């Protein structure tokens with residue numbers, strides 16, 4: 169194991185990622201940011217300097233559990249005081265497991281301005297993967313808005329509520345193509361090389377491992393390569409019992425590795441496409457070129473890009489979720505029974521006229537003093553000490569009717585989990601405030617991986633549905649979809665001392681309160697670096 173040091177300067181830059189010029193957040197000039205490549209067991213040290221002039225920064229290392237370093241989780245309001253303009257902060261953590269992970273901003277809506285990238289962790293020398301391939305390639309999927317994050321945040325927090333809406337473009341490795349017609353070339357120029365379709369160049373007969381990460385703000389996606397099947401082998405850093413797909417559904421915050429062999433007619437190029445699913449799309453599909461060497465990588469394929477699956481084919485999405493199992497020989501079996509069951513009813517509602525998202529009628533508001541420091545230092549008055557409910561009469565809630573939730577509250581209350589206990593989470597979906605609409609939500613847990621015990625349709629029934637749990641070969645993940653009008657059941661061990669977010673990875677939904685906070689074993693947390701302090705009530709701990 170070795171130290172890998174990075175020096176990052178965060179700044180706004182004019183970018184034309186989809187041909188339309190806007191300000192994007194860049195790392196050392198790059199949007200998306202550089203990939204962090206490391207070997208299992210390495211220590212990653214990232215020196216981050218915030219040169220944004222007017223905006224704080226915090227960077228979350230998504231999928232890295234931060235065992236022993238909960239203060240490096242990079243979450244504003246939870247693990248640290250965000251890095252102020254002009255300041256430098258050092259993240260230090262160990263990547264203890266091989267796989268494909270990601271990093272992204274966890275400050276306000278900043279992720280959607282482009283602050284994200286990949287982390288790839290290889291196995292130690294001498295250990296091999298349970299599958300083989302010739303080359304390793306990276307694919308970052310994202311969606312792109314032309315509004316600034318300032319406009320979006322203000323809109324979401326206004327009466328009347330102004331929804332951010334569907335993105336203008338979908339990006340593959342940071343490239344999209346917005347239609348510039350009617351716009352001045354200084355604003356939108358479709359011949360700008362910055363927005364040429366990205367290409368994946370392959371050699372006929374070779375097999376490629378594609379490490380795919382979704383960093384969308386909103387969109388659930390389907391990814392496919394025209395005429396090429398893909399074998400799914402990894403999900404969120406865990407080996408998957410291999411299965412073959414024509415299209416891969418991928419939700420924000422998820423990573424997958426797929427194997428694809430360049431086994432088609434090598435005298436032409438093919439399309440790589442992404443399209444929006446789970447929400448009625450209003451965004452053109454994203455395209456890239458699957459390029460057979462030595463054909464010109466910009467030569468367009470002779471066909472029309474495949475349209476991808478229908479956006480509302482929920483059944484095929486649920487089926488693919490269910491197909492993801494732990495690989496034989498790599499199964500970690502979960503504890504047989506939970507110590508505690510928390511049912512989280514997901515609803516959209518209004519509080520004092522503001523549109524919010526709630527769990528069990530509680531819409532979370534993060535305090536300005538980071539919770540990890542507040543609990544570690546025994547501060548009072550930072551968060552509501554009354555625990556939120558483990559269930560809020562979900563058995564009697566009609567998930568098919570338009571949500572009214574007249575009793576919803578905004579609160580900073582947190583779940584305190586007994587250290588080392590086994591916790592089940594049942595995510596229960598419901599109708600939004602719009603008739604006949606239930607949206608999908610990708611749920612992400614910080615600090616842990618969980619077992620995915622099952623997905624179901626309709627209302628979860630504790631005595632009936634727990635019998636259907638997959639305790640034999642459940643996949644472990646850190647992000648999982650909750651499908652429309654359905655439920656998703658998870659189990660995890662609260663074995664990582666710290667304070668950890670569990671939230672919808674749709675950035676606007678997180679902003680509107682769709683999160684819960686788990687605390688466990690904070691008394692075991694070592695000394696938190698003083699550089700995490702400085703905001704809210706932590707100010708008084710900085711001695712002159």
Ligand SMILES: O=C1O[C@H]([C@@H](O)CO)C(O)=C1O
Pocket residue numbers: 331516600601602607677
């Ligand atoms: O939070 C959301 O608000 C809109 C819609 O429900 C109201 O405009 C939407 O699609 C969301 O996901």
